[in-house]
Amino acid sequence: MNRADGYWVELADGVLARRYAELDLTVGLVVGGERALVVDTRGDRAQGAELAVAVRAVTSFPLAVVYTHAHFDHCFGTAPFVDAPVNAAPVYAHPGCAAALAAGSEAQRAEWTAHYRELGDQETATALAGSPVVAPTALVGGEMKLDLGGREVVLGHPGRAHTDHDLTVDVPDAGVLFAGDLVEQGAPPDFTDAYPLDWPGAIERLRATRPAIVVPGHGDPVPPGFVATQHEELIVLARLCRSVLAGDSTATQAVLESPYPEATTRTALVRGRME
Numbered sequence: 001m002n003r004a005d006g007y008w009v010e011l012a013d014g015v016l017a018r019r020y021a022e023l024d025l026t027v028g029l030v031v032g033g034e035r036a037l038v039v040d041t042r043g044d045r046a047q048g049a050e051l052a053v054a055v056r057a058v059t060s061f062p063l064a065v066v067y068t069h070a071h072f073d074h075c076f077g078t079a080p081f082v083d084a085p086v087n088a089a090p091v092y093a094h095p096g097c098a099a100a101l102a103a104g105s106e107a108q109r110a111e112w113t114a115h116y117r118e119l120g121d122q123e124t125a126t127a128l129a130g131s132p133v134v135a136p137t138a139l140v141g142g143e144m145k146l147d148l149g150g151r152e153v154v155l156g157h158p159g160r161a162h163t164d165h166d167l168t169v170d171v172p173d174a175g176v177l178f179a180g181d182l183v184e185q186g187a188p189p190d191f192t193d194a195y196p197l198d199w200p201g202a203i204e205r206l207r208a209t210r211p212a213i214v215v216p217g218h219g220d221p222v223p224p225g226f227v228a229t230q231h232e233e234l235i236v237l238a239r240l241c242r243s244v245l246a247g248d249s250t251a252t253q254a255v256l257e258s259p260y261p262e263a264t265t266r267t268a269l270v271r272g273r274m275e
Contacts, residue, residue, distance in 0.1 A: 012174035017215050023073050024186040024218045028178045030171055032148020036061045039169050039178045041077035045131040048077025063088035068180025069163045070100035072108040078134035093136035094157050096165030105133040160195035161202035175212030185219025188260045191268040197238050197275050203231045233259040241272030
């Protein structure tokens, strides 16, 4: 993998998304008049170091970090940010994110290190295996407003969706909202740790802020119409999950009616039963 494959997409003055071919990942940077906020840090220490250099090429302001959720590709790259000379602080996250990292980070590391070794990507496997997990230092249970110096950013938890601890990052003056994996552009939503019955409600609350641009955790930034379409798909899937749970239809019927591929739909059905 080429670790220099990232590139910035300027969404508004001082609001940027950084795109990567690896996992089709998208992270973010919001620059105010005095401080800046990094939205997710990539998946290992080496990847995080690349991002830190890229961020420092944009701004020399003091940095803070926010995790949109606890999946490794969004937060295992934090060490280069909190270490000297960057010294980013605090690291914001939902309390459930902190709990998920404490309980499951080593399982994620083992799973994805094995994945990269099987792909023959020894460089990424080795980097991931040696990456410390940085716990959040500032917990956001509902909504928190941050002053970056003349620019307000709103961190919000819209409810259970992709995980039980998703955070969004709203930049109202720019009309940009970083959604993490609540919105997926390049692939269907991932239901591995999801709450498919609740996810539509979270998207409804996200849409209520009326962003002009939504930045997904994977894929290109999208307009409101894309989010509206994905919202409708999630509503359909939630209805199918409820129908199967009630015994009114079968999993096979749900797969046939689902807007998503079979594997995605079956994962959602399993998660729906857990809800």
